Amino acid sequence: MKVIINENQRGLLTVNGKFVRLLGAGRYRTWGARQIEVLDVGSSAMRPAGSVPMHVLERDAGFAAQIVRADVRDGEYVMHFVDGVFRELLTDAGRYYFWKDYAHEFRPVDVSTPEVAQDFPAMYFSRLASSLYTLIEVRERERAALYFDRKFVRFLPSGRYFFWRRDVAVSAVAYPDCAVQREIVGQEILTADKVSLRINCICDYAIADFERVATQVEDYERQLHTAVQLALREYVGKYRIDEILENKEALTEYLTGVIAQKGKELFLDVRRAAVRDIILPGEIRDIMNTVLIAEKRAQANVITRREEVASTRSLLNTARLMDENATLYKLKEWEYVERICEKVGSINVSGGDLPAQLVQLLTGDRTK
Numbered sequence: 001m002k003v004i005i006n007e008n009q010r011g012l013l014t015v016n017g018k019f020v021r022l023l024g025a026g027r028y029r030t031w032g033a034r035q036i037e038v039l040d041v042g043s044s045a046m047r048p049a050g051s052v053p054m055h056v057l058e059r060d061a062g063f064a065a066q067i068v069r070a071d072v073r074d075g076e077y078v079m080h081f082v083d084g085v086f087r088e089l090l091t092d093a094g095r096y097y098f099w100k101d102y103a104h105e106f107r108p109v110d111v112s113t114p115e116v117a118q119d120f121p122a123m124y125f126s127r128l129a130s131s132l133y134t135l136i137e138v139r140e141r142e143r144a145a146l147y148f149d150r151k152f153v154r155f156l157p158s159g160r161y162f163f164w165r166r167d168v169a170v171s172a173v174a175y176p177d178c179a180v181q182r183e184i185v186g187q188e189i190l191t192a193d194k195v196s197l198r199i200n201c202i203c204d205y206a207i208a209d210f211e212r213v214a215t216q217v218e219d220y221e222r223q224l225h226t227a228v229q230l231a232l233r234e235y236v237g238k239y240r241i242d243e244i245l246e247n248k249e250a251l252t253e254y255l256t257g258v259i260a261q262k263g264k265e266l267f268l269d270v271r272r273a274a275v276r277d278i279i280l281p282g283e284i285r286d287i288m289n290t291v292l293i294a295e296k297r298a299q300a301n302v303i304t305r306r307e308e309v310a311s312t313r314s315l316l317n318t319a320r321l322m323d324e325n326a327t328l329y330k331l332k333e334w335e336y337v338e339r340i341c342e343k344v345g346s347i348n349v350s351g352g353d354l355p356a357q358l359v360q361l362l363t364g365d366r367t368k
Contacts, residue, residue, distance in 0.1 A: 003028045003036045010066070010099075012037040012052055019052045022062045043082045043104075045090075046097040054097065068104050070096040075112035079124075081105040086124055091132065114148060114163040114170050125162050134170045136161045144172040145214040152215050175213065179206045179271070182221070184228045186279075195241040198279040199232055202272075203259060209267040220266045227262040228273060231255055244278070251275050 004027050005011045011023030016033040023036065030036050037051060046067065057063045070090060072078045078090040083103050090096055090106075098104045109120060114134070125133055137160050138144040144156040148168050156172065163170045186199040203224065207213055213220055235254050236244060244251065255273040263270030322328050 001030045003030055003038070005036075005038060008041050008101075010039045010041055012039065012057075014051060017051065019056055019060065022057075022060060022066065041099045041101050043087065043098070043102045046099060054095070058097075066100050067097045068100055070098070070104075070106045072096065073108075075110070077109040077111050079107040079109055079120075081107070086127070089124075089128055089132070111164040111166055114166065114168050116162050116164060122160070122162060132165060134163045134165050136163070136170070136172045138172075138174065141176065141178040142174045143177045143210055144174045145210070147171045147173070152211075155210055155214070173214065175207055175210060177207070177210075179204060182224070183276070184225055186232060187229060189233055189236045191236055191241045191244060192238060193240045195280075197236060197241070197244070198277075199236070199275060200277040200279070201228055201232070201255065202274055202276050203228060203270065204272040205263055205268045205270045207267065208263075208269040212267045217266050220268065223266055224259070224262070224268065224270075227259055228255070231258040231273075241280075248275055248278070 003011065005023055005025050007025045009025065011028065013020045013023055013028075014035050014037070028036055035051075039046070058069075070078055070080065072090050072093050072095075074093050078096075079086065080088045080090055080096075081104070084105070089109070110117060116133075125135075136144060136146070136156065138156050138158045140158045142158060146153045146156055146161075148170060150169070150171070158177075182203045182205075184201045184203055186197075186201065188196050188198060190196055205224070217223070232255070235251055252274045255275065256270070259273040260270045322332055
């Protein structure tokens with residue numbers, strides 16, 4: 001039987017199941033117990049031959065001269081380059097065999113800890129399976145607390161970070177690295193006169209000590225929210241609803257002082273805690289609207305009466321002047337005549353002596 005081995009192939013010659021030698025490209029014959037197994041040559045790792053174990057092949061000088069071996073130990077990966085280009089990452093511990101038809105280069109990578117060496121290019125991760133690494137992305141104006149097996153390691157500034165996924169669990173918690181404004185929605189709170197209020201607040205703060213917040217405080221946002229709620233209950237319960245509505249600034253000052261002190265315990269820099277909304281029950285809101293309307297009507301009545309008095313006083317003063325000064329009286333008559341003429345579009349005469357009536361009107365002669 002003829003067997004042809006091409007240039008991109010190799011042959012394993014066995015006689016009675018025993019490996020004899022490695023065959024190169026050419027034409028060969030097989031008969032009886034003489035068998036030839038053809039292997040493809042490529043840049044990838046060589047697959048074990050079906051009939052000849054790799055450790056047997058490795059003892060053959062002809063085979064050893066044509067292959068290169070890469071050893072992957074426990075706690076490491078091996079970067080595999082073919083003709084100077086990154087090809088793959090060898091991850092399983094063991095031996096790998098490659099044909100020397102290509103230029104192979106191997107670089108060990110320490111993965112005994114999750115930290116990725118600085119000389120490992122981040123661009124290679126896009127060519128690796130996601131099961132081999134953990135990606136942590138920290139957004140702008142944030143810091144991330146890094147944990148190995150839930151133990152704090154350090155803070156990561158904004159950026160993209162890769163960690164080997166081995167026996168250590170890698171996780172991260174993001175914290176704002178800027179001034180933060182949180183809205184705190186209030187619960188139902190009773191005033192001293194048993195009126196139910198809902199007060200919404202805003203709280204401006206920044207983290208003062210990131211490491212202590214990450215290692216000594218559990219859920220600082222929840223604790224801050226609870227502190228605001230308790231401070232509101234303590235203040236509102238001491239005052240009547242009218243006093244609270246008339247002096248919202250005092251509530252804001254009290255709230256800022258209390259929360260600023262609580263913020264120091266949580267390693268936060270609280271800059272302001274202010275009241276945004278005070279929401280009244282529906283029936284109380286209707287009553288207060290009625291009171292407000294009544295007050296505005298009373299104010300409007302006072303203003304109307306004041307204006308009427310002022311107008312009457314002005315008319316009285318004008319009448320006195322006209323009574324004492326005939327010329328002023330005459331000027332006032334002409335003023336009214338002028339106003340009347342401005343509104344007259346046309347005059348229709350149906351009888352009577354019109355010139356005499358105008359002379360009498362303009363001269364004030366009442367004898368005619």
